[in-house]
Amino acid sequence: MSYQALYRVWRLQRFEDIAGQEAVTRTLRNALMQQKNSHAYLFTGPRGTGKTSAAKIFAKAINCPNQKDGEPCNECEICHAITEGRLNDVIEIDAASNNGVEEIRDIRDKARYAPTQAEYKIYIIDEVHMLSTGAFNALLKTLEEPPGNVIFILATTEPHKIPLTIISRTQRFDFKRITYKDILGRMRYILGEEKISFDEEALHIIARAANGGMRDALSLLDQIISYDSETITLENAVKVSGSLTEEMMLSFLQALWNQSAKEGLNILQSILSEGKEAGRFVEEMILFSRDILIYKQTDGRSDKDTEQATDSFQEYAAEVEPSFLYRMMEELNHTQKEMRFSTQPEVYLEVLAVKMAQPAKAPKNEPKQSESSKGEIQQLEQEVASLKKELSTVLKDLKSGRIQVTNANESGASEKKATRRSSANKSETRNSFKPNISRAQQIMREASKKELKTLQDDWKDILDCLSVTQRAILRQAQPVAASESACILSFDYEILCQKATDDVELQEALDEAIRRITQRPGEVVCMTGEQWSSLRRSYVQSIKNGKNTQKPADSTTDSQQGPTTKDVSQPSSSQTISTENDEKKQDNYLILVWMIKMHRLLEDMI
Incomplete structure (x- = not known):
């Protein structure tokens, strides 16, 4: 007899000899002992891990008349014939060279005939992922409902190439890489x-x-x-x-x-x-x-x-x-x-x-923009230092009493009304930021939940495309409405909203980031949270009144121009300043709060 390679001479003959695949071998042995055999199996895993050997052992065990504990005897004529590859009822097919529709149809036709020597006819199809689409379709029905006493065993190293309709009709066993020991x-x-x-x-x-x-x-x-x-x-x-x-x-x-x-x-x-x-x-x-x-x-x-x-x-x-x-x-x-x-x-x-061989440096594998990031961080550090000075000055003013904040509840009812009227008259000058209401209304009419969810899911990635300073401004903003061509951003602070609107470089960078991440136009309309709430209420009301095709401008515009006489008579829970001069102090107080939050945010980012 001619020389045989070691892996052929020492091919495994029993389930217990298969190394490192205990989950697979135990399941197959128990199925054989309990006679709960499936009509189709799929063996997947890296090369040389025992898939084909396990298929042959299974073919011997299910046909062996002397089977014991799910193991073949390897002494009877059937076991010897399967080991030597001369049993006609155990057919091995290489799908790499027999991957056409005609070959699979031939298998399908021959599978109808009963086994001649053994109890079960076993088809072992190796590298089954090489079959063509037509071949898989030809195999599909036979694999789902094969004739009696016919079992298919499919083996592959690339299960992701097998159609899910085939996988769902088989019992899948994943073979692991064999351990070093x-x-x-x-x-x-x-x-x-x-x-x-x-x-x-x-x-x-x-x-x-x-x-x-x-x-x-x-x-x-x-x-x-x-x-x-x-x-x-x-x-x-x-x-x-x-x-x-x-x-x-x-x-x-x-x-x-x-x-x-x-x-x-x-x-x-x-x-x-x-x-x-x-x-x-x-x-x-x-x-x-x-x-x-x-x-x-x-x-x-x-x-x-x-x-x-x-x-x-x-x-x-x-x-x-x-x-x-x-x-x-x-x-x-x-x-x-x-x-x-x-x-x-x-x-x-x-x-x-x-x-x-060079000494290790502290910053390893820096990204390409590391130099620019260093410059931005240095700039941020300077801004933080400047903010600290401003904060210390404002805190001194607070302690000395030069800035005082009084609660509106401490004033009388008549003083409240007068103050509100005074505040209403000066709201236009104090609230200097005015969003593009008409464009925002158009975006709302074209907006959809799908577009908004897509933008919100990608918002973190979009921010990562911007510089550190630009990200700091947009940290306090979030998308609240989006159409296929534009979106609306709601800001927590008016000063940041104004800065984002006026910063042309930020607008261009944000537009480019949105286009790159979401594959859609990146036009942005900025407004404060209060302005967005007012615009949304107006829009919802217009829908209820059956006027959703009209621009809901009244409510939003009124909210910026000041309250009407009816609004003045309504109670308010916000804090107000008792005199006209105190309004400037209130602005200073709000700026102080914003500066403290920005200071903490910038320090965290640095």
């Missing part, structure tokens, strides 16, 4: 049965290169046995796998940790001159840095055989700082992305070595 244990067992001596470090090299795939590990082990059939040595494992030794990686990291760029470059050139691939080098270094970090942070415990850690590994792990390892892994990931589009990846590795 399980791969080591399986290789030790096989080499013991094959009576081949080995170095323990060589098996660690193979297990790390396999990346959770048992078939990859056994294929690589097969290559090393072919290189030298007498023993598995560390040197041979490194040569055949193209991996790095722990000594290589430690020396490279040690040079960078010692800030010796020259030594680091020499080690890098030595590694690459031995034929090591640049992409493989980066992958190995990421995994090795991760191993050191976990070893260091868990006091010598990790998911790998940490008892195998060498003295040099332990010494370096005790010496190096976690911040260096974090930075190293970030730079390696960044370099890995850059290397994908380069014909000279070695250049990126050299730059990485020089960069990591």
